[in-house]
Amino acid sequence: MPASIHAAASGSPTRADGRASFQKARRRASVQALLLALPLIVFLLSTFIAPIALLLARSVENKEVPASMPALSRALDAWDGRGVPDEYIFALLATGLRDAQQSGQLGTVARRLNFAQPEFRSLLMRTARSVRDETPPAWKPALIELDERWNAPETWRLLKRAAASPTPDYLLAAVDAQVTPQGNVAFVADNASIYRQAFLRTIAISASVTLLCLVLGYPVAWLLANLPATSSNRLMLFVIVPFWTSLLVRTTAWYVLLQPGGVINGVLMGLGLASHPLPLIFNRTGVLIGMTHVLLPYMILAIFSVMKGVSPVYVRAAQSLGAHPFTAFVRIYIPQTLPGVGAGCFLVFVLALGYYITPALLGGAGDEMISQLIALQTNTQLNWGLAGALSAYLVIFTAIFYFLFNRIVGIDRLRFG
Structure with a gap:
């Protein structure tokens, strides 16, 4: 008698019955996990997703x-x-x-x-x-x-x-365009453009802050990843402590330090490095300093998390085969850390795109970012449609940059991973 027939005759479970029981148990576990996460999902939908969706819907509403x-x-x-x-x-x-x-x-x-x-x-x-x-x-x-x-x-x-x-009027107005009486779409001249210039300025400031954070954060992350654990943990406190301080407090501190009569100008003039106070505030310099200080820990932590998993064996092997230490570092070590670099750059860039407090306090008239114009439309002009359109473009830019960063990091992983 075949084994399956004998198992069926004797009442013992078959392999199909065992598989069905396993799948039923997995479904039960998935439902339980979903029920546990349901309050968090409802909270995110009601306090985060829904307000964003309502604001974006204002960009095309005309009620x-x-x-x-x-x-x-x-x-x-x-x-x-x-x-x-x-x-x-x-x-x-x-x-x-x-x-x-x-x-x-x-x-x-x-x-x-x-x-x-x-x-x-x-x-x-x-x-x-x-x-x-x-x-x-x-x-x-x-x-x-x-x-x-x-x-x-x-x-x-x-x-x-x-x-x-x-x-489409709000979406057109958000890029300095309008529908002419003839039914065509016309853009205002570049010298009269407000929002297009603000978008370009926002991208330029965000890219500059990202580059500064990368240049300053990569050596710090390398130092933290290669020091002994005790020393690394102590130095890591200096990276994490800023997260415990209010953003407004940190920006206000830079407001005091960068003034013409502030600490930095006082030290520079006292050391003879400057004969008069340098313009460090209410301009692009102040914005870059303040935003770099706030966003630098994100870059360090993103790169450090990848560097901790890079084995030093590869660099030592390259040096044992005759490679110069600098060449081994550039061609062997850095490519392995590119996923962390990409993640850090994307994180800093996206956070910088929506920054409001630091540019508002430290920047000048020519340093308005798109977040400040959104706040102006919602708080002063009460034009929620235009604010929604500006926010929609900001979301679109974020999605585009995410796709670009993801493509770059993915290629680097295939090449060097």
Whole structure:
């Protein structure tokens, strides 16, 4: 009798039954692990993922005019955009302004339209006061007589775009572009650009800080990785201690040290190295010093974690075969640490992209980073749509740089790993 038939006849478990039991146990363990992690997942979704998603959604939302004046928005959506609308749409405008004023939404509508054209708020407020006090036989000639701008096709095209949702206007404005009356996308001149220059400045500052952290952090990481364990642990405290200090406190300390009458300028002038105070604050120099000091530990720890796993046997073998110590270090040791270099550079670069406090305190008028402009739109201008668009581009840049760093590190691992 075959073994399988004998096992089935005798009631003993087969290999298939054992495999099914094992898979069932694994599924049970996976469900238990998921249940244990569920509170953390819910917390991250509600406090981190959801706010980011809502802010990014603001970059294409355009709810102010459609929510406050729905009938006018539907009529403008059906309008072909040629010339000036007819009496029906003018009447809907008057009714919509009156209803928005009564419901308290007129200020929201006026602020939204003022983002596109600064004079539009005064136009709407003046028109709303007029339609509240009188009801003419025909609204079109009455509103045109009130303000000649209602007879301009550009005014109605702008109102039509403000009544459409979703809209690309915020995404275009975030790169200093807009839709022309002819329907084309036009960029402002480079000398009048605000956000494109801010993006380029942010990338340049982040790249400079990353390079400085790499130059300063690589020797420190090598020293920590090659010292005896006792000495290495003691020196590691100097790398970790800054994490226990508030970022605002560290930046404020540099604010005091870098002043014209601060400690650094006082030491330089006392040693005769400078005849007058050096400009170390409210410029790019202050920003680079402050950000490098804050982000340097991230670079050191990322490279150190890889260096601890690099065996010194390879370098000694190269030297025993006649290689110069410098050549062995450059061609044997450094390639093995490139994954740590790539991880450290990516970490520092991405953190620097979104920095706000240090550039705001130590930088000047020409050192505004994109995070400062996002804060300006959310706190002062209350333009959440433009803030969401700037944030969306920042997320896109981060994803692009992650892909580039990942490709570089992956190639290096294949070549030297």
